[in-house]
Amino acid sequence: MDWLEQFWVFDRIIGPVLDVLIISFILYQVYKLFIQTRAVQLLKGALFIGVLYAIAFFLRLETLQWIMNGLATIFIIIIAVVFQPELRNIFTRIGQRNWFSFSAGAPSYKLDAVMNAAELLSGRRRGALIVFARKVGIKAVIETGTRLNADLSSGLLLTIFGHDTVLHDGAVIIHEGKITAAGCVLPLTDQIDIKRSFGTRHRAALGLAEETDAVVLVVSEETGAISLAYDADLHYDLSADAVLITLRKLLNFREEEKVEEEMSFED
Secondary structure (H helix, E strand, O other), X not given: OHHHHHHHHHHHHHHHHXXXXXXXXXXXXXXXXXXXOOOHHHHHHHHHHHHHHHHHHHOOOHHHHHHHHHOHHHHHHHHHHHOHXXXXXXXXXXXXXXXXXXXXXXXXXXXXXXXHHHHHHHHHOOOEEEEEOOOOOOHHHHOOOEEEEEEOOHHHHHHHHOOOOXXXXXXXXXXXXXXXXXXXOXXXXXXXXXXXXXXXXXXXXXXXXXXXOOEEEEEOOOOOOEEEEEOOEEEEEEOHHHHHHHHHHHOOOOHHHHHHHHHHHHO
């Protein structure tokens, strides 16, 4: 009898609650995925086709139903071609996401050194492109530049970007507190609504942010504006404090490192 009561409790109470929680979790993750990959247009298109088909079905518009049934395969091909960048980003995010992890240990990125260099370069109107690698591997990007595996410091960043060296026009890749490579070539964005005033650095930063989970810091050579690109979006002309706060959030900044950097800025 006890076994039957336990089964009844699970079947009538625990089971439905667990079902709702799992579905809610999946829908929330899908929602975040769509927002981060700019796939809202894809969702709107699919919703429009679904509504149109439902209208044809309930109103018994046989000609429209026949046309839509015949074009169903073609619609799928059209969606795959037109929304290829969005679909690619969706599957990239699915592969990179740690679905059941809510916290993780963060590597050291030495943000004090990066921000000191960025502010100096901004004041001098020297362009810079600095990539913070996260979970998604960017080996293909690293191979386009010169491997350094050097300790990260403001001086080294200023040497790379502050002078017209061979590595100046490319991107610096930072991973686990080291400059892995410099002079790297980043993929350009496919977005057509980006401001025409943005140069190659901003387009490259946004392009990498569309394809990976990397965070890219950009210093404009024309205006000195400091910007961040992440999650397929570009946030232009941010203050130094806003950049630092955002980087700490995106890179899961450790509290002890925050204290060290505040002491460094006070000095």
